Amino acid sequence: MKYTLKKFVSMIVTLVVVSLCVFLAFNVLPGDPAVRMLGLEASPELIAQTREQMGLNDPFLVRYFRWFIAFVQGDFGTSYSYSVPVAGLVANKIPITLTMGLMAFVITVLISIPLGIVTAKYENGILDRIINVSNQIVMAIPPFFSGILITFVFGLILRIFTPGGFVSYTEDMGRFVRYLFFPSLAVALPKISMTVKMLRGSLIDEAAKDYTRTAYSRGNNTNGVLYRHVLKNAMIPVITFLGMALADMVAGSIVIEQVFSIPGISRILLTSISNRDYPVVEAIIMGIAVIVIVVNFLVDVIYRIVDPRIGIE
Structure with a gap:
């Protein structure tokens, strides 16, 4: 308390x-x-x-x-x-930006956790090396450029979605979510790479500790040790990172909105900055700051619940 x-x-x-x-x-x-x-x-x-x-x-x-x-x-x-x-x-613009940030977070969790486990489980294997090289490439690419590449490949070449064909959530929720998938993916890609790298390192560190050898000596197989013992402890720093990344992804969605011509907060923000409409700019910046600070607070509380040793002096 x-x-x-x-x-x-x-x-x-x-x-x-x-x-x-x-x-x-x-x-x-x-x-x-x-x-x-x-x-x-x-x-x-x-x-x-x-x-x-x-x-x-x-x-x-x-x-x-x-x-x-x-x-x-x-x-x-x-x-x-x-x-x-x-x-x-x-x-009416806030739900668009928040939805993008939340979708990016869900995409990050669903992709990065399995990949992190696979790379740690098959350390130094071919798959591990391929994923590590891919991570380095993705982390080196700015999100807005990833958005341009995604638009070119999935929008213009494969025609999976129509660039600029945004549909509001007030018109069709299903099409709204489907259109936001690719912008959300552009926001999520760097976080996926970082999370995979962090989880891999954390799993490898935990696997080298004494309690892991004790678990093996009791007859547990590799999967049993990994999922029952190692993963729980390895996830503690990853949970903290993902919590902070959630707030960052909401803020990062503002940049990606411009790439995909999404009428979210970014359009009003840029127009207001150009027109020196300071009340609008102040409100948006403070709104983003509140999201970041509150999410970080919740992450600290959850981190304390997961690991009661945190905060004990």
């Missing part, structure tokens, strides 16, 4: 620090939000009145705490460009 409480407090402090950095970053940039909202032809009187209405004349800390409290309550402000609440602007 003490360990969980300590991690929870650390999570809250981290969120506050990140929110302060985000708010500060967009407040020191040149430009007047009132002018961006009204246009360059607005009169000085109207600009001054708008600044007062927006609270821009208040001290920095007052504006920060007002923004932070509103963010916690689900009020992300009003878009400068569209003059509508930010929450409504991004609400």
Whole structure:
């Protein structure tokens, strides 16, 4: 309980620090939000009145705490460009990005765990060497370039899917999920390679320990030792890595959305950055930060449950 409480407090402090950095970053940039909202032809009187209405004349800390409290309550402000609440602007885009991240995570788990076990079981064999070389190649390729290759091979040559033929989840959930499979695969590929490499090394290390030899001496065969004893211990660091990778894959989905022309958070984010629509950019960045920090907190808690030795001083 003490360990969980300590991690929870650390999570809250981290969120506050990140929110302060985000708010500060967009407040020191040149430009007047009132002018961006009204246009360059607005009169000085109207600009001054708008600044007062927006609270821009208040001290920095007052504006920060007002923004932070509103963010916690689900009020992300009003878009400068569209003059509508930010929450409504991004609400229907969030499920797309989150679905991609979750699908990438599931693909990573389903592919990497069996491959990691196979490479460790047949260490230094032909299959192990082929997978290791493939891992090195995949890890050297940036996800966005993997997305381009996947689009070219599976979309243009094999015609398994139609590039740019995105279907919204509100229209057809089945086609929505099928289209997101290949973008999710592009996000997952580097994580698959890293997970396979990590699991292989962890399994080999655990297999060399004394308890493994004891298990063999009791009459267990290779599969029995591997699946009943070694795999459980070897998975502990892998679970931590996968937990952190989940948050990273949600963030990485934003980049891949551009490659596959998916109307997710990325389109609004890039447009808002170009238009200096800071409330939208702040909301998206803070949303991503919250996902990353909360997932890391949950991973720490799960890690403590799996291995009670963690946190014991």
